[in-house]
Amino acid sequence: MRSQLADLFYKNAAEMPDKQAIWCDGKTATYQEMANRVSRYSNYLVAKGVQYGDHVAIPMNNSIESVALFFSAADLGVCLVPLNPTLPLESIKVAMKSGDMKHLIARKSFLNECEKKGGVDVPGITVCLDGEFEGAFPFSEVATMPTTRPACENIKGDESLILTMTSGSTGTPKPIDISQQNKIDRSLAHIRVYGLVKEDRILAATPLYHSLAERLVIMPLLLGATSILLPRFTPALWLKCAAEQKPTFTIAVSAQLAQILELLKQENTESIDSFHTIVSSSALLEEKVKLELIDRLQCEFHEMYGTSETSTATDICFQKARNKQKSVGLPFDEAEVKILRDDEDTECAVGEVGEIAVKSKLTCKGYYKLKNMMDMATTEGLFRTGDLGYMDEDGYLYFAGRKKELIITGAINVYPNDVDAVVNQLTAVEECAAFSYPDERLGEVVALAVVVKEDCELTERTIKTYCAKNLADFQQPHKIFFVDMLPKNTMGKLQRNRILDHIRNVGIDK
Template identity: 30%
Template sequence: MERPYLKAYPQSVRWEIDLPEVPVYQALFDKAARYPERTALIFMGKRISYRDLVGMADRFAAALQRRYAIQKGDRVGIILPNSPQNVIATVACQRIGAIPVQFNPLYVAREIAYQVRDSGCRVMITLDLFWQKVREAGGAEAYIWTGVQDFLNFPLNFLYRLKAKPPRIPASDAAHFMDLLQESADGLQVPAVDPKEDLAVLLYTGGTTGVSKGVMLTHYNITSNITQIREWLNLDESRHHTVLCALPMFHSYGFTAAVNMGLAHGCTLILVPRFDPGDLLKTIAKYRPTLFPGVPTMYIGLLNHPDMAKYDLSSIELCVTGAAAMPVELLQKFEQVTGATIMEGYGLTESSPVTHANPRVGTRKPGSVGLPYPCTDVRIVDLETGADLPPGGEGEVLIRGPQVMKGYWNKPEETAETLKDGWLHTGDIGRMDEDGYLYIVDRKKDMIIAGGFNIYPREIDEVLYQHPAVLEACAVGVPDAYRGETVKAFVVLKPGAQATEQEILDFCRERLAAYKRPRSVEFLPELPKSTVGKVLRRVLVEREKQKSKSAVS
């Protein structure tokens, strides 16, 4: 196939690279042997070396085998924030061939119950603060609990207990994580792994358009994506980097591009259990991270924090943004304020997740998600015919590469619809320019059709973000008796800023074709978001549909 992106490839990056066929944990254990005393994790002041991290992982793995007879292929649920316990439990499961199933900690009992049943988790590992809803969800054979305080230094651990007041969990209901860590690793049996077939993790899609699906990612998927990221970023292993891990581990972006990539490269990880702009500014100033993978709302939150100018953020050399579109205006402003380079990228849970990024050295095209990663192919196909489109043509984005998932857990029909002849059908609408740079226009399901015209909400969002009073914006299609759908804009104003609906409409009138302009504007205190900060456009769409139904009735 033709690969127009190869002519634009940075000289420092190879498109064809060797991809190791090894378990995900292998690189971590190699780094522990090479840098045993190096700090692997920093968690609220607590430091854990590479030597101690792999030691705890093996002890916990042995305890899972000894106490619960966990075997290769068994699923173990993990519902924890970014924490040492999450990293330890994940690595321990992989060491014994079990499949860690990451849960969103914000799930309610009903959502937890569905994921436990769907994945078939035998054991659940949970935070004490989540105990009530996890126990209510049920479905597992056994439970293990831990608390944030378990990995805090004195007096912070004592103060945390006083403030959080975690519940007391009877030993008859669940074992304490720390007790398992005290057991010996003697007798640990590490089974052979087939990297291309055996699963390294089960990650669930957000489920904003229906029932969540478990994405099966193999060891080869994850190690391939880690290798691709390192090649693309041109990271020199002789240089010690510190990674700010504010992205949650239950999300593929945080799981691969932050935690696993960092450990495989021998980095120090700063584990952030909860995103708060003020706390994050303090963390950056104190621990001096060099790499910061994030999502647009994180950068927006930092930019608009009133105390941002008080903190030194100069240690950050490179930011990677993904999971949602990064408005060009915000990207440029963050770079101006911090001096860091932001690389906008693209990916999906189904691709481990990263498939594209703008070059670190070379031509960056703001508004584009960049070029395909090494060993990754991309096509743009017509939505109706499936035929390949020429440069500039807008159609569905198809991806092929070693990072593409094995399939959806226990969902062969959905797998067949998404994976066809080795190509991942992303459901995203995009276009490639003549140099092979990819531009994501929108999600196929988010497209607005008004009066026969196709309208892509992201284009409207970009215009709204240019208004000086707008902090956040999201355009959606709402029911319209005449046009079928029409455009409505939801806007969050900057603190202290003022704007009227008419001012926003007039602003758009100057910048958008008539059929694309919003017909109404609603001001909100905040936009609905997922736990990784992605604006949930569909939530607003469904709300408007319900309002329309109520008005008719």
């Protein structure tokens, strides 16, 4: 049996060969051109000795080539392991070892950097995507390959398609094993929930080594829609792309949307009116930010909750549930969400904060070669996410923060998001984050890192006075640090567990 995922793509190419399949950084490809590219890539990999079940590392950049490789991998029953090319070499090596990489496909700049620092060895082939490199096969040879699909009839659907690298609290890579069927099921679920059709133009603006962008480029090509892939994110590039390419749907990281709004507020910024739906992920946006985005973009605004392991679990449309504005929504049809008590399997009462647990048909195969770790995180089919939340009487989920970010001061739980929400109301605050600070008497206390808006002034006394009026005694920040920036990952997501190290590294912890 052939790959169903690849079949869906090739079927679209046969039915609408001249339709635009993808745009990226000024380059485009029709469905027929994309199909020819995928077939050539597949034949090239087979010719170089890549076999069914092999794992291929690719330090991934956002490009049409990268997207085509996803479909070639599916057609061959090969597993791609997208890596962040900006990671330190040692981190790359650890990730490659944990994912059993056999082959490496990379750009010349990456291979050059690796060579300077001792190189990266793989037991199989190394391919240079954009030129020649000693010891590597040049990818330019794909031009000579046939455009017919290679014979690969043993695909069952449960083959690993992508290993997404994530890290636990120890920093040890946990490769999330996502099968071909996982990707199909996740795509179909999102197509249904957001009412996507072939006429849609779907924008991806996060790095392809993250699962969000992978979903946003694979989904349109399975649907027969058009993929719009931003080569990298800046708010200016996003707005320029939106104005010129007229995307109709996207899922964006909340931090990106906040930056986009700030630029939209500036004079002479071109209006954007092509979207019918925008979905915010990763962190709950402030209500005033949502309202301003809706006013300026004139589209449905959704928020979602999910994990890389489970995919999206809940969704809410802001305009259709105005009395649930702090919620992240109701479960997808594929998902069951429960709130479990700490270190127990018992379910929390309505309104009681506990650990969010998800049972979903969209859940990944597991952690590659770490079955025990997945088993430990699963209770009767419910994946314990490590996130805290609660459910209301109508079954809506509310996110309260990360379990490992919980501040326990004098045996009382403080949820940092609650502190953030209050301090962010100060007009001079650009952004802030509450975090745990060690204390001899209480074990830990609430500390606060604050970024002040440009051309604004803010004092510690002003913050403490405001907090005294708006927060409970146990939530009061004991220490306040003014910083130029908060530590974030490549997706712009706050890394709260790095704040203490950050303030110590910059020498402001007294």
